[in-house]
Amino acid sequence: SIFDEVVLGGGSPTVLEADQLVEILEFCKQNFNLTDDVMVKVAGCTHNLTVDKLQAISDFAESVNARCTQIDVGVQTFDDKIRKILNIVDSAEEASEVIKTVRDMGIYACIDLMYNLPGETMDTVRTDVEKAMELRPEGIDYYALSIHPDTPLQKQVNSGRVPDLADSDTEKKMYLEAYELFIKGGYKPTGHSRFSYVDEHFTESCVAGWPWAGQLTTGSGCFMGYLGPFSYLNISPARDYIDFVSKGVFPIAKLSVDSKEDTMRKVMTRLYVRQPVDKIKFKKEFGMTPEEAFPGALERLVEKGLLDVDDKEVRVTEKGDLWRYNIVWEFCEK
Numbered sequence: 392s393i394f395d396e397v398v399l400g401g402g403s404p405t406v407l408e409a410d411q412l413v414e415i416l417e418f419c420k421q422n423f424n425l426t427d428d429v430m431v432k433v434a435g436c437t438h439n440l441t442v443d444k445l446q447a448i449s450d451f452a453e454s455v456n457a458r459c460t461q462i463d464v465g466v467q468t469f470d471d472k473i474r475k476i477l478n479i480v481d482s483a484e485e486a487s488e489v490i491k492t493v494r495d496m497g498i499y500a501c502i503d504l505m506y507n508l509p510g511e512t513m514d515t516v517r518t519d520v521e522k523a524m525e526l527r528p529e530g531i532d533y534y535a536l537s538i539h540p541d542t543p544l545q546k547q548v549n550s551g552r553v554p555d556l557a558d559s560d561t562e563k564k565m566y567l568e569a570y571e572l573f574i575k576g577g578y579k580p581t582g583h584s585r586f587s588y589v590d591e592h593f594t595e596s597c598v599a600g601w602p603w604a605g606q607l608t609t610g611s612g613c614f615m616g617y618l619g620p621f622s623y624l625n626i627s628p629a630r631d632y633i634d635f636v637s638k639g640v641f642p643i644a645k646l647s648v649d650s651k652e653d654t655m656r657k658v659m660t661r662l663y664v665r666q667p668v669d670k671i672k673f674k675k676e677f678g679m680t681p682e683e684a685f686p687g688a689l690e691r692l693v694e695k696g697l698l699d700v701d702d703k704e705v706r707v708t709e710k711g712d713l714w715r716y717n718i719v720w721e722f723c724e725k
Contacts, residue, residue: 393424394424396430399434405441413450416448431452433462437485445462445492445496449498467479470519471483473515506566509544509548511565516568536556581593598664601660612627652724654676663719668704670703696708698718
């Protein structure tokens with residue numbers, strides 16, 4: 392296999408020292424076939440993303456002639472009161488300075504921003520989006536907060552110590568308000584939840600190549616691994632994963648082989664990452680058009696104004712952008 396991206400993800404790789412980060416990146420360089428224009432991405436936290444780590448990542452990227460070096464950082468919000476509720480250790484100003492440093496070093500910055508946070512209002516949404524765009528990061532990933540059961544945050548909400556989240560209608564209005572602000576600010580939607588103004592975020596294989604391009608994932612619980620017709624889920628928890636790796640055993644919990652129908656459904660999930668489905672390629676691959684493969688589903692979604700379909704492709708409309716997750720469920724096995 393040939394890989395055109397090297398990604399150290401998860402949000403916390405920058406807990407490692409600079410030399411440890413480079414050691415992992417060098418391992419990838421020595422053990423995988425990388426393209427001449429590989430992209431290098433490292434996720435990190437603003438409170439431990441130091442200049443020496445940034446320089447080490449940048450130097451490695453230069454050594455492999457990377458066409459793009461990117462740091463993904465979780466900001467979540469620029470409201471210090473809400474940051475305190477979420478137990479984010481640094482201030483909004485400190486996080487902003489890190490983003491400025493990343494960009495000053497010629498590295499792409501992509502930040503995570505969340506909405507419908509505890510105590511958030513429409514004014515907070517506007518302020519967060521505007522402050523984010525003022526920093527001009529190359530990408531902004533915009534997510535709604537999801538509180539998982541039995542987490543400290545859920546317990547705080549249930550006890551009344553932390554404000555509850557807004558209802559679903561308000562959450563929808565928050566997203567639509569932010570969407571409009573992003574568009575006005577020159578950021579266009581791409582990928583799962585990203586708004587960007589650089590070409591790489593629209594052409595990278597993990598977006599434009601989905602699902603034809605493979606994705607080799609490592610780490611406890613990773614579930615996005617797929618190579619050709621094979622999809623896999625890694626073992627969790629982390630201790631079990633480490634134990635398997637230490638013994639030289641593949642740490643895979645579940646391996647499946649996609650059927651023709653599975654692959655057709657997976658191709659339709661391109662709509663979720665805001666990519667069109669090429670009808671000509673679809674028919675060449677599967678011997679039928681999307682309309683023939685999913686009778687009724689496309690017609691319903693077009694009637695609702697969520698999809699556009701012509702002779703060449705199927706694509707999500709602006710109205711459908713908010714409902715992409717629901718759209719792809721229409722093509723899943725019932």
